Amino acid sequence: MPAPRRGKLAYKLLFWFLLLSMGPMLFVGWHLVRGSQRALRRATLEMQESLAVGFADTASKYVATFRNALAETSSVADFASMNPVRQRQYLDRLLQIHPAVLELSVLDARGVETLRAGRFLGPKPEMRDFGRDDLFEVALGPKGRYVGRLERFQGLYPTVAVSVPILDQSAQPSRPVGVLMARVSLNPLSTMLATEFPLSGPSSAAVVARADGFLIAHSDPKEIYRPDARLPDEVLKALSAQSADHGGGDLPVLSDGRRLLAAYAQTRDLGWLVYIQQPVEVAYQASEEMTSQIVKVLIGVVLLVTALSWVVAGRITQPVRLLKEAADRLGQGRFEDVPELVATNDEIGDLAHTFLDMSESLKEKTGELVSAKQELEKFTKFLEKRVDARTRELKAAQDELIKKERLAAIGQMASVVGHEIRNPLAVINNSIYFIKTKLAAGGEPDSKLSKHVKIIESEIQQANGIINEILTYSRTRELKPERVRVNAWLEELLALYPFPPHVQLEKRLDPADPAVDVDVTEMQQAVRNLLGNAVEVMPPPEGGRLVVRVAVPEPGWARIDVADSGAGIPPEALDKIFSPFFTTKARGTGLGLAVVRKAMDRHKGRVDVESRPGAGTTFRLWLPRAA
Amino acid sequence: MTPLPKLLVIDDDAHLRESLAEVLELGGFECHQAGNAKDGLAAAQKLSPDAVIMDIQLPDSSGFQICQELRRRSKTMILIMMTGRFLSSEEKTQGFELGADEYITKPFDLAELSTRIRQLLSRNAAR
Numbered sequence: 001m002p003a004p005r006r007g008k009l010a011y012k013l014l015f016w017f018l019l020l021s022m023g024p025m026l027f028v029g030w031h032l033v034r035g036s037q038r039a040l041r042r043a044t045l046e047m048q049e050s051l052a053v054g055f056a057d058t059a060s061k062y063v064a065t066f067r068n069a070l071a072e073t074s075s076v077a078d079f080a081s082m083n084p085v086r087q088r089q090y091l092d093r094l095l096q097i098h099p100a101v102l103e104l105s106v107l108d109a110r111g112v113e114t115l116r117a118g119r120f121l122g123p124k125p126e127m128r129d130f131g132r133d134d135l136f137e138v139a140l141g142p143k144g145r146y147v148g149r150l151e152r153f154q155g156l157y158p159t160v161a162v163s164v165p166i167l168d169q170s171a172q173p174s175r176p177v178g179v180l181m182a183r184v185s186l187n188p189l190s191t192m193l194a195t196e197f198p199l200s201g202p203s204s205a206a207v208v209a210r211a212d213g214f215l216i217a218h219s220d221p222k223e224i225y226r227p228d229a230r231l232p233d234e235v236l237k238a239l240s241a242q243s244a245d246h247g248g249g250d251l252p253v254l255s256d257g258r259r260l261l262a263a264y265a266q267t268r269d270l271g272w273l274v275y276i277q278q279p280v281e282v283a284y285q286a287s288e289e290m291t292s293q294i295v296k297v298l299i300g301v302v303l304l305v306t307a308l309s310w311v312v313a314g315r316i317t318q319p320v321r322l323l324k325e326a327a328d329r330l331g332q333g334r335f336e337d338v339p340e341l342v343a344t345n346d347e348i349g350d351l352a353h354t355f356l357d358m359s360e361s362l363k364e365k366t367g368e369l370v371s372a373k374q375e376l377e378k379f380t381k382f383l384e385k386r387v388d389a390r391t392r393e394l395k396a397a398q399d400e401l402i403k404k405e406r407l408a409a410i411g412q413m414a415s416v417v418g419h420e421i422r423n424p425l426a427v428i429n430n431s432i433y434f435i436k437t438k439l440a441a442g443g444e445p446d447s448k449l450s451k452h453v454k455i456i457e458s459e460i461q462q463a464n465g466i467i468n469e470i471l472t473y474s475r476t477r478e479l480k481p482e483r484v485r486v487n488a489w490l491e492e493l494l495a496l497y498p499f500p501p502h503v504q505l506e507k508r509l510d511p512a513d514p515a516v517d518v519d520v521t522e523m524q525q526a527v528r529n530l531l532g533n534a535v536e537v538m539p540p541p542e543g544g545r546l547v548v549r550v551a552v553p554e555p556g557w558a559r560i561d562v563a564d565s566g567a568g569i570p571p572e573a574l575d576k577i578f579s580p581f582f583t584t585k586a587r588g589t590g591l592g593l594a595v596v597r598k599a600m601d602r603h604k605g606r607v608d609v610e611s612r613p614g615a616g617t618t619f620r621l622w623l624p625r626a627a
Numbered sequence: 628m629t630p631l632p633k634l635l636v637i638d639d640d641a642h643l644r645e646s647l648a649e650v651l652e653l654g655g656f657e658c659h660q661a662g663n664a665k666d667g668l669a670a671a672q673k674l675s676p677d678a679v680i681m682d683i684q685l686p687d688s689s690g691f692q693i694c695q696e697l698r699r700r701s702k703t704m705i706l707i708m709m710t711g712r713f714l715s716s717e718e719k720t721q722g723f724e725l726g727a728d729e730y731i732t733k734p735f736d737l738a739e740l741s742t743r744i745r746q747l748l749s750r751n752a753a754r
Contacts, residue, residue, distance in 0.1 A: 426643055426735060430734075434650045437654075441653075471713055
């Protein structure tokens, strides 16, 4: 019977190990990733915000630099009272010191240009009137300065106008007598953005813009020169909703649905915005890297734990597997094959110990069973043999009994018949004797009468002969064995036997001349019967050849063969010829060969026959040799 | 003239005893018959035969018993036993010990029987 498919213990252990160790680890790992991701993102956002705030500061400082430079020049003690040539010298020096300053103008108290110096001006530039301009009025106001009027210089890059009042130092208190104005390039801001904010990726940008979207600076300086350079409206819209002066967060602003991490800050006094955006995946790259790192570590740990669990499960289950294997072998009766069990110092060790005890006991018991079985088989065989032998003996005894009973019955019958027939036969004999005597007394008797008397006498003799034969066969006289030498005994018998002349006798005696113990009378009768039969089957005129042979065919046995050259016995009759009253002759009792067999039986010998129809018959009498 | 030797034939078979007696009478004997043991013993007592021929099997007794009784009465009486079957040598010996002189087997050779009786008688006479 095949064992039902079962899960292996090692797999089960492995599963539970993994569940117990991996579960908490994955839980903790997930939270760790989540937490650190959040922290990192917050940090990233804060960093971006602080960048924005820092740059807002930078932008303010940038503008402040020029304002201060202008204020320094305008507040030179006698600037207001200087003639234009000297004023011009100051202006030229400013232009030299600050490359970003594109143009400088001196406005009088009415706001009309009195002096104009610049890098791209012709020798006689047009004098403009700023009398109604913020540029002039604000600078003269209580604030004392003006920054604004953003415009693209010659349509190219953004510039800003900065103006400060020119004060008459001689008056007490001093009073403004004009304005010093400068147009400053904002390109350096873009350069600064590009260096301070080296952004990567197409959607990354750091931008300085006015609240209405006018682009002041861009981390990608090329953007500035684009004619339609503006802060995108959606960004503007998002920023206008912010109330704080700085902040940031995720903005779903990209057309392709990607999210941006954005931060903004307002400059302190200029009303400008610094805006920084980065795609989320770039901004959070560190967090993603950390996540992937943690996942890698986790996978590594999982693999390691799996491997360790595998080894541990294997170690735990190995003794169990060995036990199972041992139990399997034990079950198959292979006691010699039982594998070595590891004696571990635990319950499995105990189990192994118990198992070994059990297997020993089982082996012993099986051995006992096997030997008992063998014993039983031996005994059964012995009994069978005994039964067979006994059955054979019984059968032989039964056969013998049947034969004896039959013989006894025949004997009894023969005795009765013999006795009862002999009486009338005796009477007939007496009477015919009487008649014969009377006839003889009465002179010459009738010859026919004498012949018939003789016939009767002859028939009486024949009847008496038959009765004698039957009585001889049925009689059980005691054997009187004497030791004879077969050669001499047989020669004497043959010499006395009246062989007819047409039968040619051939004697073949054996030089060993065996000795046998026989009842001479009975054995002579047996041989005579065979000789008589042989002579009978070789009738004149052809006659035949009769061979009488003595042989010592095998140790312990002597044999007398009587072979004729007669017609032979038909095969179907062969097994009946030794039965009493069986005969093939026209006249005969059928007792001749029965007498032979009875004699041989009584002498512990046997008789057998070999006959070939047309070639002759050989009877062989086997007699045990005398010791 | 000398009296004929006296014989007594005891047999239950009337034909046998008659035929035997008459054959023996032809041979020059005076024959008497008896059909059983009792009659036979009585006849022997009365007649004192020279020889008794008896069957060893009679309806009322064994021939050997008559033989024994007759021998007890006379040492010289010739006792011949008739038999229809083979007798073992033990039986024969026993019979001789009880006093039987001779055994004859049916059917008899009558000439031989006559001669034998005469021979035995003459031997007795010579004694």
